[in-house]
Amino acid sequence: MTLPHLPDVPRDRRRTATIIAVGALGGLCLLALVFGVKGLFAPADGQPSGGSSPAAAGTSSTTSAQPAPTGTDTGSQSPSPTSTPPQAAADVVQFASPSGNIRCAVSSAGARCDIARKDWSPGPKPAGCVADWGVGVFVDGSRAGLVCASDSVDGGKALKYGKTVTRGDFTCASSKDGISCRAADGHEFTLARASYKVS
Secondary structure, eight states: OOOOOOOOOOHHHHHHHHHHHHHHHHHHHHHHHHHHHHHHTSOTTSOOTTOOOOBTTTBOTTOEEEEOOSSSOOTTSOOOOOBOOOBOOTTOEEEEOTTSSEEEEEETTEEEEEESSOSSOOOSOOTTOOSEEEEEEEEOSSOEEEEEESSOOOOOSBOOTTOEEEETTEEEEEETTEEEEEETTSOEEEEOSSOEEEO
């Protein structure tokens, strides 16, 4: 049995077909690589990688806050009920102290600053706090207090001494005495390595 004779395809057409096939295969491989790498960096919890909606200054929804009295010794005060700081607005700005020890975020919803090294104690952990207690302080439109959080503020570029950042009714200022954030209604905090103050 003989096979039917196939028409002879010119060599130039075979070369062009081969180039097109190799190019298409290469393009598919490149797309697979791009989507594969993107998948490696996607968050495992299904949240968008463009950012989270942090509370008052870059915290997650698991964050709660504890209002605290003015001063550095809160141990003698009975804990107030745990409350949740407001969610950050879209205009959130993050910054750090010049030393990098304090990292803050402020938006038109409030402000929060976290501190890495401190010489003061936040006092006993309230019963309602199931995360890290006293990692920072916050202020919103109705109160200021210590933070109970399982995450931290990322911070950003250093805010030089004497400079301020304002978002909505909240203004944060950097000085050699620490970072201070104040709401238009008068609630405020000052955070430094040596001490903190909320009112």
